[in-house]
Amino acid sequence: MSDNEQFSRFRRKAVKVEDALESILSYIPKAKHEQLPLDQALGSTLSEDVKAPHPIPHFRRSGYDGYAVISQDLKDASKERPVYLKLVDDIPCGEVPGKKLESGQTARIMTGAMAPDESDSVIMLEATEQEERDDGTYVKFTKPIPSVKNITSIGEETSEGEVLLREGTTINPGAMAVLSSLGYVQVPVYKKPKIAVLSTGTELLEVDEPLEPGKIRNSNTYMLAGQIQANGGEPVLIGKFPDEVGPAKAKIQSLLEDPEIDVIVTTGGVSVGDYDIMTDIFLNWEGKTLFNKVQMRPGSVTTAGVFKDKLMFGLSGNPGACYVGFELFVKPAIERLSGREAGHVKKTAFLEQDYTKLNAFPRFVRGYFDEKDGQLWAHPVGLDMSSALLSMKDTNALIVIPPTKTGLKAGDQVDVIPV
Amino acid sequence: MSDNEQFSRFRRKAVKVEDALESILSYIPKAKHEQLPLDQALGSTLSEDVKAPHPIPHFRRSGYDGYAVISQDLKDASKERPVYLKLVDDIPCGEVPGKKLESGQTARIMTGAMAPDESDSVIMLEATEQEERDDGTYVKFTKPIPSVKNITSIGEETSEGEVLLREGTTINPGAMAVLSSLGYVQVPVYKKPKIAVLSTGTELLEVDEPLEPGKIRNSNTYMLAGQIQANGGEPVLIGKFPDEVGPAKAKIQSLLEDPEIDVIVTTGGVSVGDYDIMTDIFLNWEGKTLFNKVQMRPGSVTTAGVFKDKLMFGLSGNPGACYVGFELFVKPAIERLSGREAGHVKKTAFLEQDYTKLNAFPRFVRGYFDEKDGQLWAHPVGLDMSSALLSMKDTNALIVIPPTKTGLKAGDQVDVIPV
Numbered sequence: 100m101s102d103n104e105q106f107s108r109f110r111r112k113a114v115k116v117e118d119a120l121e122s123i124l125s126y127i128p129k130a131k132h133e134q135l136p137l138d139q140a141l142g143s144t145l146s147e148d149v150k151a152p153h154p155i156p157h158f159r160r161s162g163y164d165g166y167a168v169i170s171q172d173l174k175d176a177s178k179e180r181p182v183y184l185k186l187v188d189d190i191p192c193g194e195v196p197g198k199k200l201e202s203g204q205t206a207r208i209m210t211g212a213m214a215p216d217e218s219d220s221v222i223m224l225e226a227t228e229q230e231e232r233d234d235g236t237y238v239k240f241t242k243p244i245p246s247v248k249n250i251t252s253i254g255e256e257t258s259e260g261e262v263l264l265r266e267g268t269t270i271n272p273g274a275m276a277v278l279s280s281l282g283y284v285q286v287p288v289y290k291k292p293k294i295a296v297l298s299t300g301t302e303l304l305e306v307d308e309p310l311e312p313g314k315i316r317n318s319n320t321y322m323l324a325g326q327i328q329a330n331g332g333e334p335v336l337i338g339k340f341p342d343e344v345g346p347a348k349a350k351i352q353s354l355l356e357d358p359e360i361d362v363i364v365t366t367g368g369v370s371v372g373d374y375d376i377m378t379d380i381f382l383n384w385e386g387k388t389l390f391n392k393v394q395m396r397p398g399s400v401t402t403a404g405v406f407k408d409k410l411m412f413g414l415s416g417n418p419g420a421c422y423v424g425f426e427l428f429v430k431p432a433i434e435r436l437s438g439r440e441a442g443h444v445k446k447t448a449f450l451e452q453d454y455t456k457l458n459a460f461p462r463f464v465r466g467y468f469d470e471k472d473g474q475l476w477a478h479p480v481g482l483d484m485s486s487a488l489l490s491m492k493d494t495n496a497l498i499v500i501p502p503t504k505t506g507l508k509a510g511d512q513v514d515v516i517p518v
Numbered sequence: 519m520s521d522n523e524q525f526s527r528f529r530r531k532a533v534k535v536e537d538a539l540e541s542i543l544s545y546i547p548k549a550k551h552e553q554l555p556l557d558q559a560l561g562s563t564l565s566e567d568v569k570a571p572h573p574i575p576h577f578r579r580s581g582y583d584g585y586a587v588i589s590q591d592l593k594d595a596s597k598e599r600p601v602y603l604k605l606v607d608d609i610p611c612g613e614v615p616g617k618k619l620e621s622g623q624t625a626r627i628m629t630g631a632m633a634p635d636e637s638d639s640v641i642m643l644e645a646t647e648q649e650e651r652d653d654g655t656y657v658k659f660t661k662p663i664p665s666v667k668n669i670t671s672i673g674e675e676t677s678e679g680e681v682l683l684r685e686g687t688t689i690n691p692g693a694m695a696v697l698s699s700l701g702y703v704q705v706p707v708y709k710k711p712k713i714a715v716l717s718t719g720t721e722l723l724e725v726d727e728p729l730e731p732g733k734i735r736n737s738n739t740y741m742l743a744g745q746i747q748a749n750g751g752e753p754v755l756i757g758k759f760p761d762e763v764g765p766a767k768a769k770i771q772s773l774l775e776d777p778e779i780d781v782i783v784t785t786g787g788v789s790v791g792d793y794d795i796m797t798d799i800f801l802n803w804e805g806k807t808l809f810n811k812v813q814m815r816p817g818s819v820t821t822a823g824v825f826k827d828k829l830m831f832g833l834s835g836n837p838g839a840c841y842v843g844f845e846l847f848v849k850p851a852i853e854r855l856s857g858r859e860a861g862h863v864k865k866t867a868f869l870e871q872d873y874t875k876l877n878a879f880p881r882f883v884r885g886y887f888d889e890k891d892g893q894l895w896a897h898p899v900g901l902d903m904s905s906a907l908l909s910m911k912d913t914n915a916l917i918v919i920p921p922t923k924t925g926l927k928a929g930d931q932v933d934v935i936p937v
Contacts, residue, residue, distance in 0.1 A: 192761065195732045272742075273841070282729075302612030312632060316701060318695040322694050370583060474892055489675060492690060493692070
């Protein structure tokens, strides 16, 4: 029996969403690496741990604008008996102290500048006064200062060799600051996976074609392109194919063998109808079909398989079902391929209104969640008819409605999966 | 008195964060428009309302794979007395029905295909059986079906002229689906504002330079570049300038007059020290300084001004203060320039730990918030020393600590501003 004979067109065995996901993730190959210029690295994922090659700070750094002193000199200073130290140096940021500081002396120093080795503390400018005398400038101090005050010591923020950013970290602006301070002109990251997108359906028109009776414009391609980009993948738009097995199958075969393509996503043709060509292709291809039915609504006909180490997803042609199929299965695949944590990150929220639709399978309702008085509330959007194109634009989460014989009440806790 | 004489180097009047923000937003010019190809429009902001140029769907669309019927024909159908209709047509997706349907006839139809004008309902394939007879194929129906069932009528999702996406909407994958279904090959969007970034400080090294005593690498530039990109702006990296007024001032003047630049952001040099060149520039420029001190920690020296209709921000050179200054003031400016809603979107969260630091000004503590059992919890990150570069990489929000004489307790409600 070939791998795929267990799958039939009509008698499909529906697997659980969790099992479908696990099966997909188990086939994902190791991500590819590349070096990216720092200014293009935002949103990419580190492919190596980033260690501090030197302590931070790497010199004793003044935390204030003021005077570097030897604190011992000021131990008896008071308003009544101020201490005067002779001003011998002026240390701006970026320069090394020009003089060795001796007892009885002080140096003007800026925030962030390097403290003289002999000084142990910095006193803020505002707490001092300057006085001109014949033999030079003196600074008046009216109180003592503890030792090691207002100077950040070497390695106080980070010691040499410490891991500052872990492999798998998504690079945000804060991480860019860390990388630049460590001298990373090029950043080791996982390569963005390339996801081929192919739509099937004789009814599809190009976006720039005028409408015809019975035909609709190909909207899934651009929706998927957006979903892929939003999740750190690079869409490769292959276009649309009519409902004939031959041309689509030939194109898919060449994509399966193209080393530049990491994942193939198709939409349409996965149902049981006579013209559902993806169903035919998944029943007769050289790859291994993983599942062709999932216990979920919408998108129960979502199909996935693997050829060598390349995943192919057959998503529903129905826009709503296609959207949900992407979020539940293709997104985690992109995450894993990008070196990030992969899976469904669920949050708990309170349902804002009754949900009365009954179903035997879990339902992934498009909606949004927001915060009120510190609590999260989930709002279903629109009709959730799986064909309703319009509910997606207001969606920031899938609301998970478990199988229920009674429906859910407003205020019930539900899982939400942010998109 | 010139506009700027009210500002002095040392006696600065601290304005409230909200007033500073309002002042900035009042000077922001109308955003520029452009047309972007649909596949590059993700994350951009619509500059016009998008209306449906035709109803959706624009033809009567079958919701199932099955048979189109005239429901009247089946009104007496039952298991005991099935009704047989003659199969006269086969309508795949994308084609127009080939035959006029008459009473006693049915047509095979696919999900998404165009229903014959004469049919009013579709019966699912699974509920039927075919039978071959001498004069052709017949389909057996064993129950009645209501009129107008399983066919989506014209305009049921959207009527012609309905506004589907409002001006100011950020384009997400769902919006891309809507735009493509309406035929938008090019999308009218607000142009990404170009933000010039200029760092000051003699202590700054380029990212690829080896460390020297007293010097640090220029990390603010790349952090800001990341923040600008993450918020829909286009960074223009101008580089670093030593602490001398002349070269920086000349460069700034040329940027102020450059029509390609929408906003200028500088870091460093806004404090009261002798080498704080941005303080000098803001005291003596031809623009109007809006404020040079804000009631906040960190970043109280954050300065902003306007020259003609171009904003210039003088952020602190301290990485933490620079980060906060960007999020509170530059980000809303980018939002407004991009045509999006501008301001501080605050959520309420519960403080996860005591916060004991007392302050007279509101403090914007870097941290993160997450959800537990449907509630939001705020966690301060690291030391929140404004120089601590490392706390930013784990930050997803600024936690707002109001002026307090007693500190806050774990479980207290706080505002958080997501970044």
